[in-house]
Amino acid sequence: MKLYDTPSAPNPRRVRIFLAEKGVSIPTETVDLGMLEHRGDQFRALNPRQQTPVLVLDDGAALSESVAICRFIEELHPEPNLFGASPRERAFTEMWQRRVELGLLATVQAVFRHLHPAMAKLEDQCPAWGEANKPRLMAELAYLDRELAERAYIAGDRFSIADITALCAIDFLRPTRIAVPDDLVNLKRWKAEVSSRPSASA
Amino acid sequence: MKLYDTPSAPNPRRVRIFLAEKGVSIPTETVDLGMLEHRGDQFRALNPRQQTPVLVLDDGAALSESVAICRFIEELHPEPNLFGASPRERAFTEMWQRRVELGLLATVQAVFRHLHPAMAKLEDQCPAWGEANKPRLMAELAYLDRELAERAYIAGDRFSIADITALCAIDFLRPTRIAVPDDLVNLKRWKAEVSSRPSASA
Numbered sequence: 001m002k003l004y005d006t007p008s009a010p011n012p013r014r015v016r017i018f019l020a021e022k023g024v025s026i027p028t029e030t031v032d033l034g035m036l037e038h039r040g041d042q043f044r045a046l047n048p049r050q051q052t053p054v055l056v057l058d059d060g061a062a063l064s065e066s067v068a069i070c071r072f073i074e075e076l077h078p079e080p081n082l083f084g085a086s087p088r089e090r091a092f093t094e095m096w097q098r099r100v101e102l103g104l105l106a107t108v109q110a111v112f113r114h115l116h117p118a119m120a121k122l123e124d125q126c127p128a129w130g131e132a133n134k135p136r137l138m139a140e141l142a143y144l145d146r147e148l149a150e151r152a153y154i155a156g157d158r159f160s161i162a163d164i165t166a167l168c169a170i171d172f173l174r175p176t177r178i179a180v181p182d183d184l185v186n187l188k189r190w191k192a193e194v195s196s197r198p199s200a201s202a
Numbered sequence: 203m204k205l206y207d208t209p210s211a212p213n214p215r216r217v218r219i220f221l222a223e224k225g226v227s228i229p230t231e232t233v234d235l236g237m238l239e240h241r242g243d244q245f246r247a248l249n250p251r252q253q254t255p256v257l258v259l260d261d262g263a264a265l266s267e268s269v270a271i272c273r274f275i276e277e278l279h280p281e282p283n284l285f286g287a288s289p290r291e292r293a294f295t296e297m298w299q300r301r302v303e304l305g306l307l308a309t310v311q312a313v314f315r316h317l318h319p320a321m322a323k324l325e326d327q328c329p330a331w332g333e334a335n336k337p338r339l340m341a342e343l344a345y346l347d348r349e350l351a352e353r354a355y356i357a358g359d360r361f362s363i364a365d366i367t368a369l370c371a372i373d374f375l376r377p378t379r380i381a382v383p384d385d386l387v388n389l390k391r392w393k394a395e396v397s398s399r400p401s402a403s404a
Binding site: 048049057061063064065067068069071072075076087088090091092094095098099103124126128129132143 | 251259273274278289296300301
């Protein structure tokens with residue numbers, strides 16, 4: 001297998017952290033979005049949606065979408081499980097993974113893509129939408145802070161795919177020049193803890 | 203179990219079609235978004251994100267996010283499987299489910315939420331974003347049409363959760379007053395086929 005990766009982007013990092021948590025190593029090729037490599041014929045043959053990451057299987061089939069790749073890796077390497085161990089735990093882990101992806105990560109990405117000057121050549125920017133997402137982003141951070149007053153991790157009492165998505169979203173606040181407010185102490189406690197895991201450097 | 207449902211919205215319909223395909227019936231309570239019932243204390247205790255559907259389990263735990271609910275139902279009623287039968291099929295079904303959800307469904311919803319007059323009381327509308335999504339929506343429809351020239355269903359040669367998401371998105375074009383262009387013959391062939399399934403009336 002081979003993983004097409006982009007070091008600076010949040011979605012490929014989700015897969016890298018997932019692999020690090022599993023202790024699995026896959027040969028990697030970097031796709032440079034700044035050089036528009038994702039728009040070239042070679043990469044578009046792998047993913048017509050021109051997004052990284054892509055996992056090319058041994059038979060040449062190209063699997064894209066970060067969570068689809070993570071699920072496939074979980075099938076090949078079930079433990080330590082990161083999607084849950086029982087039907088019920090898998091259901092609530094999926095709920096939280098989707099809440100942080102569709103709520104927090106999508107919001108951070110909207111601010112970045114539609115307002116950051118470096119993205120002008122990569123996106124049809126809609127600055128009004130970037131601005132509209134700033135208060136939504138702050139509300140998502142406050143919501144997670146309240147939830148993390150109740151438990152250690154996003155989806156429950158142990159680390160899961162939901163924490164990976166949330167960490168990649170929050171670390172991607174840096175290029176948007178937004179910081180986690182100091183009074184969100186539960187979120188900061190959680191962030192310090194998940195950031196101290198060896199996988200966080202992936 | 204009990205399902206909190208909204209008849210007119212695309213996400214709850216995904217769960218209703220999923221249940222119909224499984225032949226499973228769950229007692230349902232309607233949440234009227236027009237009456238702002240989703241913002242009341244009772245519903246917010248079930249889902250602080252104020253979205254339907256929600257599946258309340260027998261022990262009172264509230265599971266939200268349509269795909270999390272569908273996955274839980276698949277765990278309880280594995281056949282006919284709608285997420286795939288093997289690790290590989292599950293991976294590519296998930297890829298396509300996400301492509302149609304994040305590409306097509308999210309785009310249709312953006313046009314509806316940010317441009318439809320009836321949504322003004324429910325959303326902080328950003329009309330520029332609604333307009334920006336119109337050409338994206340047409341591109342998503344054309345993309346699916348090209349893909350459906352290659353195979354019978356969205357994710358492969360049989361019906362899956364990806365078809366359910368795509369059908370709910372395309373039927374939700376009606377309130378946006380956008381029609382599938384007549385020259386997208388593969389998409390129209392697919393739509394006629396999936397619409398003829400008994401589950402489509404759910």
